[in-house]
Amino acid sequence: MNLKILWMYHDLMDLYGDKGNAEVLRVRAEKRGIETTIDTCDIGQTVNMDDYDLFFLGGGADKEQNLIFEDLLKRKEDIRKAMDDHTAFLLICGGYQLFGKYYKDQDGNVVDGLGFFDYYTEASDRSHRCIGNIAVETTMDGETFKAVGFENHGGQTKNVASPFAKVLHGYGNTWDGGQEGFLNDQVLATYMHGPLLPKNPKIADKILERALKKRYGKVTFDPLDDTLEMKAQEVMLKRLHCEH
Amino acid sequence: MNNSLKLVQWTHKVLKKMGRGGSLPGELGLRLDPHFLEKFQMPGIVVLVTGTNGKTTTSNLIAESLRASGLKVINNRRGDNLNVGIATLLACNSDADFHVQAQAAVIEVDELTLYRQFKNLHPTHLVVTNFFRDQLDRAGEMETIIRKIQDVTADFTGDLILNGDDPNTLRIADTAKKAKVHTFSVCRNAVSQDSTDEASEGKFCPRCGNPLKYEYYQYSHIGRFHCEKDDFGVIHPDIQVSEINYDTESFTVDGQQFHNFINTIYAVYNCASVLTVLKSLHFDLKAADQVFRTFVMKEGRNEEFALSQPCVINLIKNPTGANEVMKYINAQEGDKNICIFLNDNDQDGHDVSWIWDAHFERLNTPEVKKIVCSGLRAYDMALRLKYEGLEDRILVIENSSEAIHWLNEQNLKSYVIATYTALHPTRAILRKEASK
Numbered sequence: 001m002n003l004k005i006l007w008m009y010h011d012l013m014d015l016y017g018d019k020g021n022a023e024v025l026r027v028r029a030e031k032r033g034i035e036t037t038i039d040t041c042d043i044g045q046t047v048n049m050d051d052y053d054l055f056f057l058g059g060g061a062d063k064e065q066n067l068i069f070e071d072l073l074k075r076k077e078d079i080r081k082a083m084d085d086h087t088a089f090l091l092i093c094g095g096y097q098l099f100g101k102y103y104k105d106q107d108g109n110v111v112d113g114l115g116f117f118d119y120y121t122e123a124s125d126r127s128h129r130c131i132g133n134i135a136v137e138t139t140m141d142g143e144t145f146k147a148v149g150f151e152n153h154g155g156q157t158k159n160v161a162s163p164f165a166k167v168l169h170g171y172g173n174t175w176d177g178g179q180e181g182f183l184n185d186q187v188l189a190t191y192m193h194g195p196l197l198p199k200n201p202k203i204a205d206k207i208l209e210r211a212l213k214k215r216y217g218k219v220t221f222d223p224l225d226d227t228l229e230m231k232a233q234e235v236m237l238k239r240l241h242c243e244h
Numbered sequence: 245m246n247n248s249l250k251l252v253q254w255t256h257k258v259l260k261k262m263g264r265g266g267s268l269p270g271e272l273g274l275r276l277d278p279h280f281l282e283k284f285q286m287p288g289i290v291v292l293v294t295g296t297n298g299k300t301t302t303s304n305l306i307a308e309s310l311r312a313s314g315l316k317v318i319n320n321r322r323g324d325n326l327n328v329g330i331a332t333l334l335a336c337n338s339d340a341d342f343h344v345q346a347q348a349a350v351i352e353v354d355e356l357t358l359y360r361q362f363k364n365l366h367p368t369h370l371v372v373t374n375f376f377r378d379q380l381d382r383a384g385e386m387e388t389i390i391r392k393i394q395d396v397t398a399d400f401t402g403d404l405i406l407n408g409d410d411p412n413t414l415r416i417a418d419t420a421k422k423a424k425v426h427t428f429s430v431c432r433n434a435v436s437q438d439s440t441d442e443a444s445e446g447k448f449c450p451r452c453g454n455p456l457k458y459e460y461y462q463y464s465h466i467g468r469f470h471c472e473k474d475d476f477g478v479i480h481p482d483i484q485v486s487e488i489n490y491d492t493e494s495f496t497v498d499g500q501q502f503h504n505f506i507n508t509i510y511a512v513y514n515c516a517s518v519l520t521v522l523k524s525l526h527f528d529l530k531a532a533d534q535v536f537r538t539f540v541m542k543e544g545r546n547e548e549f550a551l552s553q554p555c556v557i558n559l560i561k562n563p564t565g566a567n568e569v570m571k572y573i574n575a576q577e578g579d580k581n582i583c584i585f586l587n588d589n590d591q592d593g594h595d596v597s598w599i600w601d602a603h604f605e606r607l608n609t610p611e612v613k614k615i616v617c618s619g620l621r622a623y624d625m626a627l628r629l630k631y632e633g634l635e636d637r638i639l640v641i642e643n644s645s646e647a648i649h650w651l652n653e654q655n656l657k658s659y660v661i662a663t664y665t666a667l668h669p670t671r672a673i674l675r676k677e678a679s680k
Binding site for chain 1: 385386387445447448453594595596597598599600601621623624626627628630631638640
């Protein structure tokens with residue numbers, strides 16, 4: 001078995017250690033004997049998106065996000081085709097927002113998103129951002145479990161048809177909505193940095209399963225020794241009083 | 245006569261008698277009078293030092309160099325760079341009428357505090373060391389900080405001393421049109437590289453958005469760069485380091501040799517900024533060399549403790565600083581143990597994701613025997629190392645005293661790296677352990 005990951009704009013959309021997610025996916029796949037390739041794709045670079053099992057897009061600073069957006073729009077049909085062909089998607093923060101209908105900034109300017117989903121994002125004013133540790137409970141591919149991360153976003157994402165998780169501590173999509181991210185069979189989109197995957201090995205494995213499903217159908221993994229991972233998660237859950 | 249100042253100065257005296265320092269006097273002053281900082285009559289020379297990394301070292305080097313030039317100088321030498329620290333410094337060194345009793349003040353100022361207090365401090369000189377990605381949850385994006393500093397320096401008429409090899413600082417020259425701009429630059433040397441995997445911000449020309457072309461990188465995005473479209477980055481430095489010799493621990497400016505106090509590339513940049521300040525004041529650069537020769541890094545900056553084998557502690561607070569500390573550790577020969585204290589208190593930044601932006605894979609050398617992870621986020625650090633293939637060498641000891649005690653028992657040279665709030669407690673533990 002082999003796994004092919006496409007990491008979009010790796011040196012522009014790399015805020016908050018999101019690159020750690022790629023590293024975790026590679027290591028966890030290789031420990032299961034799955035040969036893993038991670039290719040990067042920069043602005044203007046030609047790639048055949050359909051060749052990949054997983055599409056990964058992280059978050060970036062505002063300036064960087066504006067730079068990549070035009071390029072991403074040009075790839076809309078390629079991305080749609082990859083989606084139709086059952087590619088898995090992991091989208092963090094800015095990546096999450098860009099897949100929605102639109103983004104409305106502080107001055108009321110509306111930037112159209114890729115429009116794959118019905119959710120949209122509105123900026124809150126500059127001095128109010130959702131910042132801090134976050135704990136959630138998700139049901140992903142039939143299994144319910146907790147996850148932790150760090151959120152840092154001004155955008156308020158609304159009209160999310162199927163959220164990724166219920167917020168136990170922190171903000172999530174909006175100040176008070178109690179819900180975090182977007183999830184369907186293929187796409188996990190979230191505001192959770194940290195980075196997301198090191199302390200949430202279950203999510204990492206689910207994403208690997210989704211990616212491999214494209215070419216290999218259902219796969220089952222041998223468990224790995226996740227003592228350190230679960231310990232790191234437990235420390236944060238305890239601190240946020242979410243351990244039970 | 246001012247009662248709040250009197251009370252602040254009295255508090256300082258009492259605390260001093262009790263053998264205590266700290267920023268309490270300044271905090272009191274600002275509580276009693278929100279306009280406290282605006283009231284001081286500042287000396288004729290006021291040098292503010294800001295930037296992401298190297299503020300404390302650079303401002304101490306400048307203060308010492310001005311002293312060596314014969315001036316009476318005050319400075320916040322311990323790096324108390326927020327409002328309260330600055331208020332303490334000024335209050336404790338002024339007469340009863342807010343006249344600061346010195347010929348020069350050298351003040352390290354936190355990047356966020358700078359734009360709030362810039363005008364109140366009446367600076368004659370502003371030194372900007374560099375801008376790297378830092379604590380995002382506390383400081384916001386680097387871009388925001390730079391813009392705010394551009395705002396407050398727009399009508400600054402004093403001397404602006406900028407790192408000419410950092411696009412993020414050099415761009416301030418474009419907007420500070422009334423200032424006397426001075427730059428410093430460092431030539432290609434043994435550690436320079438044609439490409440880098442460290443740069444994160446500053447890839448694009450701030451004027452036109454084109455990618456910047458680099459002739460060489462020194463570390464992170466620091467290096468000689470220019471924009472092919474509009475010549476941003478083409479500079480005529482006031483201080484040009486023309487050679488670095490790491491064997492003799494020295495560097496050359498205008499044919500004159502200077503001592504490189506910790507023999508790293510970032511220390512050369514610290515020194516170059518100091519020389520630029522002296523040159524702007526038309527002072528003899530020799531005064532600085534005396535300081536570079538005798539300057540001892542202390543208080544957690546390459547500070548050595550005599551455990552069973554020598555133990556050196558360094559502060560880390562962002563990816564760039566961490567990368568440079570790891571390069572330094574790797575350059576030290578022989579087997580060694582490492583101990584990392586990762587905290588996530590307010591001053592460390594609550595978001596520890598920056599450890600994934602730093603190149604911890606550099607610790608994966610045969611000389612590194614064990615890596616102890618400690619502090620509030622010890623397990624996050626352990627995970628970071630695990631995913632670099634260091635699983636077999638990780639040891640988590642959450643309790644700081646036990647972690648240091650373990651290091652001492654191994655009878656092997658060791659390197660401790662600690663985030664801001666772990667630094668001083670760990671130094672105290674090291675002192676205790678060393679005296680056993």
